[in-house]
């Protein structure tokens with residue numbers, strides 16, 4: 545089946561760049577992409593800054609009518625109330641967020657986020673019109689035991705429990721093998737395809753195979769301009785969730801422009 549999925553390159557800044565640095569970074573990114581005549585309809589570009597940067601990014605994007613979209617790195621499963629330190633989906637929507645990253649391995653590991661919490665956050669995101677970028681992926685021990693597919697699919701199924709098929713249709717899934725995050729250790733294109741293809745198959749079981757063909761499955765883990773094209777050449781990889789390399793706007797622009805450095 546011919547794919548109609550628009551690739552998405554999303555830069556997860558993690559806990560980097562304050563609100564002033566956010567403005568200069570997004571400006572440089574947009575200028576670089578403008579110089580390259582980037583077609584945002586062909587490859588969508590998103591930044592995912594810390595919460596404290598979102599208002600500044602919103603102001604810049606609105607004022608300069610940028611085509612770059614943005615999102616948050618997490619949200620609360622709660623609607624509002626006495627939850628000190630939490631940020632609700634309503635607040636993120638009001639800040640113009642398109643996306644929200646949910647279930648990143650760093651949240652699962654350092655904040656003990658269980659599959660149940662991830663599931664509640666996915667449902668909260670949809671309830672507020674935000675598109676989840678749901679992160680899944682195995683650690684090194686699971687990979688060494690050869691259980692990466694079953695482990696990752698179990699995470700997908702748990703995160704999407706009781707989520708209506710029409711909502712699943714618009715989700716973005718990011719396959720991020722934990723051993724490849726921030727380590728310089730990149731999964732081979734074949735490793736990425738094996739799990740991304742399996743994710744698409746399970747999405748087909750959860751909703752419908754035709755719908756699953758339209759869902760974007762990203763790869764994340766040490767993606768750089770030098771390796772992105774080989775990963776993007778895989779049939780079930782529809783973009784990247786980029787950490788470290790997204791902090792450099794010129795490098796991130798090269799990642800978004802991966803098609804321009806594919807040698808035919």
Ligand SMILES: O=C[C@H](O)COP(=O)(O)O
Pocket residue numbers: 556648720724725726727728764765766767785786787788789
């Ligand atoms: O969210 C992004 C991923 O954790 C990948 O991070 P990285 O590109 O620094 O390996």
